[in-house]
Amino acid sequence: MANDSGSMPMYEMIFQTLRDRITRNEYKIGDRVPSEKELCSEFGVSRITSKKALKMLADEQLIIRQPGRGSFVADSNSVLLKPYDNQQAARTSGKKRIIGLVITNFSDMYGTELIYGMEEASRDNDCFLVVRRSFGIPELEEKAIQQLLGLGVDGLIIFPAQGEYFSAEILKLVIQKFPFVMIDRYLKGIPASSVSTDNVQAAKEGTRYLFELGHRHIGFLAPPPANTTAIEERIDGIIEAHVEHNMLVNREMWLETFTSTMPNVFDPQARIEDVNKLVEHLRKNPHITALFAAEYNIALLVEEAAGKLGLHIPDDLSVICFDSPESHEGCRITHMRQNQFGIGKQAFENVLNMQGNELPITRILLPATLIKGKSTSSVKQD
Template identity: 55%
Template sequence: MNETTSSKPMYEKIFDEVKQLIVNKSYGQGERVPSEKELAETYNVSRITSKKALEMLAAEHLIVRKPGRGSFVADPAVDYIDSVMSPETTSDGTVFNSFNHEEKTIGLIITDFGNSYGTGLIYGMEQASRDNDCFLVLRRTFGVPENEEQSIQKLLSLGVDGLIVFPAQGEFFNAEILKLVIGRFPLVLVDRHLKGVAAASIGTDNIQAALKGTEYLFDLGHTHISFLSPPPADTTALEERVEGFIQAHAERGIAVDKGLWVSDLTSTLPNSFNDENIEHDISRLVSHLQENPAITALFAVEYNIALLARTAVERLGLRIPEDISIICFDSPPTPLGSGYAFTHLRQNEEEMGRLAVENVLRIMNGQTVSNKIMLEAKLISGESTGPAKPSNSN
């Protein structure tokens, strides 16, 4: 094997070798060629890689892929016309069309969604999928890595053409994602990127967003700010928000006092949202505020933590924002007459969702997309922030 050949991706190597066998008539018209599983075992690669090689052969009209039966050497005069005109149905009722693949199917794997964050993301993806004549199939993982792994495997087995993944929080990214990247499967990550993984990602410019929110508090006279977060878990979004918070202090020449921070709140983490954990976190915040009376503002990295903070402040008989201001990332729309809204940094969810769908479609079509897209968050002034009390700000 020469150097040029050896440097090719494995799926191209498999494609070239099977194509040569077809051209040389080693596989005759109508004859079955090795399956994804057989090719994966022969070449010691993942099924994602072998699947891509077979898809390339089908795209060149060299084979016809018949779900549930296998892949067969095409008869150009018959199989191509049939495959364009007639979809095939597998035993579980899933409809495929070997060559007429204009209607793509995209799998969406997301931790969860709610009125504070996630619904707008899905709305943007759903609208973009309609605009681009493709289908969106959603699976929730609730932030559990094992669920994420199973969801990826399930959607791949169903034959999705591409994946959008909102990665689960955790110290290590899922090995299934790495397999997708190595196999060059069309993949876009949303909300966060994964260190050391060359996958396209779309998210918020969290550094600038946290910097903007912190500067807003500084402008109101707050210099003793408590940063509230879950435990560090090597999650890029959280790390970037911490970085933005620290950067804002550096730019204003204000010392960062990590003794004012609370970074061990767990009740908002996956599988931890229960009354006992919620009460534990609220009590933790009550004690922290009692021990640090100089605090005049709280910066919560997410909306649910802001709710914990508000409860803790109210239990102490303090007023928001007269005594303590609260700012957070994301906040649900406030219905008319409900009377309360947090000052928050609103992420551009719909645009993030739209770009995720459009970029995964571009990758399917062999186009190059930006490896990392970061969108600006907008500061929305609400009822939870006000000027710092002079007596508490020094």
């Protein structure tokens, strides 16, 4: 490219060109800007000239330069791109590492064991764990990620707030190659490592167990899948189990509209509506002998709906779900117990292993265990 800017040095012209692109949002916050080599090719200059132009952008705090990874558009109102430098300093100074966890919510039913696993891994590795809840609200998830990065964490573990869309903050982590791992699910189109249950195999095992008890009319209950990979995979597992037994799947017996159990729903009326929907569903499908709930809280809705209809569990209706606060033999509800402790510990250790290392993207699946409770029995013969 010819220098048509009079006596202006080439490095300054490149600086102004890139600054204009950033101002016009051609390069957005978190985007990688052209490298020294790419600028050499575009403007026909030497490596020294392009390097000086990038240094001027960095001096103006328009970009953050990260050796070995590239230069990224900075946000003057935040510290989104600075934590990597903080963690490098922490490691060289001997400061203990901090891993941040962003999780929708946690309870005895799901989440607490995850944190226990992470906590043990943090003690084993002499690190700290900082937790922020998003309650399934994307805006809170983004704010939590920003806050943890501002704290200077060395890595992140993220339980995504939603499955259909990934937040801009997660995309920035990918661009920066910041160490982070997803748990419970993975996001399609995002090259990020994840640790979760083998949901396909777990759903197959639970369905097979119902088949062994003689059930052939099985309904599946779940919140709207909305591209949530965990739910989608459980659906795949149920379908595969039917195929293995040469049985057709009748999705008219399924109900995937439950909202009261979602982490961002706090309306008591939603629970009443969900129970009523289930009552009506069972009235329309009296041939259903078993229900497979994607979540423990949905199984509780089944108990309430069955009571309204005068149905006895398990004599009239068998119920199985994922997880339960009572995960031991003789518990009330039969369930597939996820290895939450193992997932948490594995995720934490994976993030630590990413420190300073270019590791391949991995997806780790842990098996679930069938815990037989008092909510399932053989089909009652007419």
